[in-house]
Amino acid sequence: MNINFIKTFLVASETKNVSRTASLLNYSQSTVSGHIEKLENELRVLLFHRKKYGIELTNEGLTYIKYAQNIIDSNIEFEKELRGMYKQSESLIVNMQESQYIYKYSHKIGKWLMDNPHVNITFKTAHSDFYLKEELSNFETDLSLITDEYIINNTLDNIAISVDNLVLVSNKQISSFHLNDLENSTLLVTEKGCSYREQMEKILFKNNITPMQKLEFIGIESLKLHIKKFGGIALLPEFVVTQELKNNELFLVPLDYQFTTLKTNLLYNSSTKKNSVFSFIENVFSLEG
Template sequence: MQESQYIYKYAQKINEWLKDNSHVNFTFKAAHSNFYLKEEISNFETDISLITDENIINNGLNNVPLSRDRLVLVTNQKLRSFQLSDLEKSTLLVTEKGCSYREQMEKLLYKNNINPMQILEFIGIESLKLYIKNFGGIALLPEFTISKELISENLFILPFEYEFPDLKTNILYNTNTKKSSIDSFINYVFNL
């Protein structure tokens, strides 16, 4: 699962479940290749994965839609207007390569032949948010990751006409698993 999903959506429920299931070992890892994730799940090397921005169909694997999240362009100043061409004189803040919302931003830039003045890449969303709040720039982020900053007016959604596609997240797991804790985990954490 992506770091942002763990931090902002599922940490509390996962930690509650782990307290009641102390026999379970857990490894959180980010992976940006859906092909390798499908292989790992098919081979029982990975039990569950949250795939973002992909609809995956694979025999033997269960693919359950989990959420749809809005992507928004944000900055640390309230602006009255913002045009696509304004990105050329802006500092763009992005997460690591392979991140689904970074890919959406890259598609927009490529399609419109836009080259931002500067691009700063961050390994995590928290460091990116700290930078944008303190020093400025523009970032494309899932709205759920910045809801508190929007309320406190530390960040603002840019008035931008372009609508990014919703960020879709699906749970992917192997239905042939022998681990009884998989269903328990999925039912408790994701309410399925």
């Protein structure tokens, strides 16, 4: 039964006038008449006598008033309780690299959020950082994806999520390339602390190489946009350039060098009191293929 039909009935029972009811509810007169008629059809009774100068409640209409009011009151109480439930909502802080969100988990996260509208989430950039682990221990952060060459075990709960390859890419096909050729190249990197950038910096330091030009970007998407339009070379996880490689927008640089694979682990504190933490883990990460 449509709650608006009942509201219209109650207002009309007081005004005893279709025009006045329409004005109070900001409806057209035909809408008011339609609501009343549909309610009468559902109840299979006549609620009003139609008079020349207004409407008058029938005996059935008089009887129905208290039931209609109970329905409205119950609906109001339900909405109050629902709002109260939402006021008890949980907030999660999730540390995750932009590339992981976009290319791996955005779909599952979006679905989980639709199923959990009471949860508020703050996404922060996650790097391999001691302070992230400290924040998790102190419940300042709820979940963190740590990506690094080695994941150091600690007192936090730790779930291995993925192992990813790094690839060197450019917007042009290159027939031959050596590490020292980076001296004459424009190198594109992400912000400091990013595990992808750290791997490239280790290579440069170990081989005493200084690129001709180095461009730093705030995220993977802006970096990819630049390299596709203007060129350069970048070391990126393979999963973020799969589509570009397939479409020949980017190309693998033929470097005879074995890049380190990066491990991604999920860290969290199982002593948390937030049920949504465990639900998020189960639905977003545990089922990943």
